Every structure is written in structure tokens, then in C-alpha cells.
Amino acid sequence: MSAPQVAATRRLMHLARIVRGRAHHPQRFMVETLAGAIEDAADIIRDYPIPCLDEVPLAANFPLREATDLLTQHDFMIPAAILGYATAPLTGVLPQMEPLNAVSLQLARQDADLRARRMALIEHGHLNSRDEDVLDAALTGLMGLHRKHERLAATVAVDNDRPCHRGKAPADLASH
Incomplete structure (x- = not known):
């Protein structure tokens, strides 16, 4: 696993844990859905080979899109921009x-x-x-x-x- 993969995976796993502890939503299962999507992206980034160092594996785009949609459509008191900090080691782009x-x-x-x-x-x-x-x-x-x-x-x-x-x-x- 490349250094950018390790960094992105680590950030995403930490972010999922933070979401579980800090996110707010009237329906608690939504917090778990969000954290699960973030963990799914981390697992894919960790397990799939990356053809280019400056991109997220295609398979990780679905859970990342799901997490982004959840953060923009519901107020978890967590801004969607935070996902960009987690994936920045792969994309080279910070929010x-x-x-x-x-x-x-x-x-x-x-x-x-x-x-x-x-x-x-x-x-x-x-x-x-x-x-x-x-x-x-x-x-x-x-x-x-x-x-x-x-x-x-x-x-x-x-x-x-x-x-x-x-x-x-x-x-x-x-x-x-």
C-alpha cells in the first residue's frame, strides 16, 4: 500500500470514529450510515490497487458520494468539506x-x-x-x-x- 493510501485510509477511519462520537441527527441510524460510508471508502482505498497516485480508487467514489450527499442533505453538524481533508493524500487537493x-x-x-x-x-x-x-x-x-x-x-x-x-x-x- 502506498503512503498516500495509508494516509487517506487512516484519516477516513479517524473521521468515521469522530462522526460516531460528534455527529448529531434525530435518527441515530443516520449517523451510523454516514460513518459506515466513510469506513467503506477507507476499506476500498486500503484494499484496492491505485493506478495513479493522485486519484481515489473508482470503487471508493460510491461510498464517498454517499457520505457527501448525507452531509449536504442533512445537518449532522459536520461540514461536507471534511471529507476532502481525508482524501487529500490521494487527490492532492485540500478543501x-x-x-x-x-x-x-x-x-x-x-x-x-x-x-x-x-x-x-x-x-x-x-x-x-x-x-x-x-x-x-x-x-x-x-x-x-x-x-x-x-x-x-x-x-x-x-x-x-x-x-x-x-x-x-x-x-x-x-x-x-
């Missing part, structure tokens, strides 16, 4: 946290802070840590940051649409 272009200085600062905290987790290599607790904390931290960013995006959309903010350029943090 992004795009700037929200907030007009309000306070909201722009919150946005910048969340993006900086995300970057720190990635740059410090916590997703590649051999320590189980560090990997769990990194995945959990990224879930929280993306969740906060999603909520902030909704707030920014409302704030930017206020009559006094319409047509204004995003706040310039460099000048403050």
Missing part, C-alpha cells in the same frame, strides 16, 4: 475556505481569523501526525472551523445585503 468578501470590518476580521486558523492546522502538519490524538484534534478542529465559516457566510450575506452596505467594496483589513 478551500474562500474569503467571504464581508463589507463589515468586524465580519471581515472574523473571516480572516477562521481562514488563518485553518491554514495553521494544515501548515503545522497536524493531519499527518502519527499521534492519534493530534490527528483527531486536527480533523475535529477543521470541522469546527468550516462549520463556523459556513455560519459566518450566512451572516455576511445578510449584512452585505443591508441597504447601507449594497455596492460597497469588501472591507480592507490591510488598512486597519
Whole structure:
């Protein structure tokens, strides 16, 4: 098994465990369905040969799509972007946290802070840590940051649409 396969499998298995412990849904079997789909993807990535180092095995696409659909169609309090962090060793692509272009200085600062905290987790290599607790904390931290960013995006959309903010350029943090 290649190093990217090992890393992706490990991240997915940790993510499945985190989902079981942290996901919320009124129907508990939905949490188990989500965790099971993530584990199925990990098993396939572990067991199937990968023709190219920069792709997920075709067979793993079904459980990953199922997990993505569950995360986007139901509120488990876990953002779908977290799956991209788990598969990044194979795809070479990390999920992004795009700037929200907030007009309000306070909201722009919150946005910048969340993006900086995300970057720190990635740059410090916590997703590649051999320590189980560090990997769990990194995945959990990224879930929280993306969740906060999603909520902030909704707030920014409302704030930017206020009559006094319409047509204004995003706040310039460099000048403050």
C-alpha cells in the first residue's frame, strides 16, 4: 500500500470514529450510515490497487458520494468539506475556505481569523501526525472551523445585503 493510501485510509477511519462520537441527527441510524460510508471508502482505498497516485480508487467514489450527499442533505453538524481533508493524500487537493468578501470590518476580521486558523492546522502538519490524538484534534478542529465559516457566510450575506452596505467594496483589513 502506498503512503498516500495509508494516509487517506487512516484519516477516513479517524473521521468515521469522530462522526460516531460528534455527529448529531434525530435518527441515530443516520449517523451510523454516514460513518459506515466513510469506513467503506477507507476499506476500498486500503484494499484496492491505485493506478495513479493522485486519484481515489473508482470503487471508493460510491461510498464517498454517499457520505457527501448525507452531509449536504442533512445537518449532522459536520461540514461536507471534511471529507476532502481525508482524501487529500490521494487527490492532492485540500478543501478551500474562500474569503467571504464581508463589507463589515468586524465580519471581515472574523473571516480572516477562521481562514488563518485553518491554514495553521494544515501548515503545522497536524493531519499527518502519527499521534492519534493530534490527528483527531486536527480533523475535529477543521470541522469546527468550516462549520463556523459556513455560519459566518450566512451572516455576511445578510449584512452585505443591508441597504447601507449594497455596492460597497469588501472591507480592507490591510488598512486597519
